[in-house]
Amino acid sequence: MSFLVLDSIKKSFGQTQVVKDFHMAIEKGEFVSFLGPSGCGKTTILRMIAGFETPSDGVISIAGKNQNGLKTSQRNIGMVFQAYALFPNMSVFDNVAFGLKVAGQPKSEIEKRVKEMLKLIHLEHLADRYPYQLSGGQQQRVALARALAPKPQVLLLDEPLSALDAKIRVSLREEIRQIQRQLGITTVFVTHDQEEALSISDRIVVMNAGRADQIGTPSDIYNRPATRFVASFVGTLNIIDAIVEDPAANTIRIGENVIKLREPIGALKGGDQVSIALRPEAGSLNESATGDTALTGKVVSSQFLGSVVRTRFEVGGNQISFDMFNAPDKILPQLGETVTLRFAASDLLLIKD
Ligand code: ADP
Ligand code: MG
Structure with missing residues (x-):
């Protein structure tokens, strides 16, 4: 059985169905991108995986365990958002330590793990800085370290690069992919940028108005678009x-x-x-x-x-x-x-x- 399964997921807000019978099975260690224009339901799917939203219908399971009914805090998930969501009044060290403190880990363990995480993102030298003293790219690396510190089963990234300059965006996406491979963590990445999705993913889900128009490898999606929408949205076909x-x-x-x-x-x-x-x-x-x-x-x-x-x-x-x-x-x-x-x-x- 696949590691992360979204089985016949639907989500409505009032009368509007924003996710329409979505099905996908994601393997352990896989990097999957959700690609689609604004408003097609990408964030809503991510928020359902995280437990911030409840599906109107369908089952989400991780490692064989039904997640429906579990609160966010009961799920073992790390999340990074587009806007730098670091705690502004906490140092880099304390930001990364946050989830570990909440979990009640002993101080020595926390210290060891935070150091490990800062090393992973190459920011050991900035442990005492505050978020306002960091560049956008550095803030997102700290957000990534904070999300990974508690060893989540699944990493969710919601357009984490879209607020950054083009150059940083490219180098950070390579770094994210490298870290993801190194840790072997199952990752769902949301983006509206086709080049980003093509470059970083094992598989891409092209979303169109609450449905998956196509699920495939980057080369499938680029070379063999299943629909006119995919063909026009992905690449310069x-x-x-x-x-x-x-x-x-x-x-x-x-x-x-x-x-x-x-x-x-x-x-x-x-x-x-x-x-x-x-x-x-x-x-x-x-x-x-x-x-x-x-x-x-x-x-x-x-x-x-x-x-x-x-x-x-x-x-x-x-x-x-x-x-x-x-x-x-x-x-x-x-x-x-x-x-x-x-x-x-x-x-x-x-x-x-
Ligand atoms: P994306 O991330 O692909 O841009 P979203 O998942 O954020 O899209 O939103 C999909 C649709 O659902 C949009 O039309 C949005 O306005 C609507 N939507 C999202 N969250 C809510 C909510 N809490 N209440 C009502 N409508 C919502
Ligand atoms: Mg979104």
């Missing part, structure tokens, strides 16, 4: 409106381009609308490019971004982005120019809504 040309031949039309798909079109009829996804890095403009498929259109923008040139061109009412890495100057697309992007038919994904 192009979502292209196309029309079924000839179902028997498995062809679709995008503007003037008729393209044969690898994936079977299935039960669709000629003239039906379909959505097709194409990754911006999939194609190439080079005449000698390999690829059995081509899309021709007019360039509407082209930006030099250093390591990549990102160009958009218009085909049948769609704007399609493609990225060229190490683009030689001589083939940089010009505005208004007609270009042909070549790629493999297998790069086109049929999106089921």
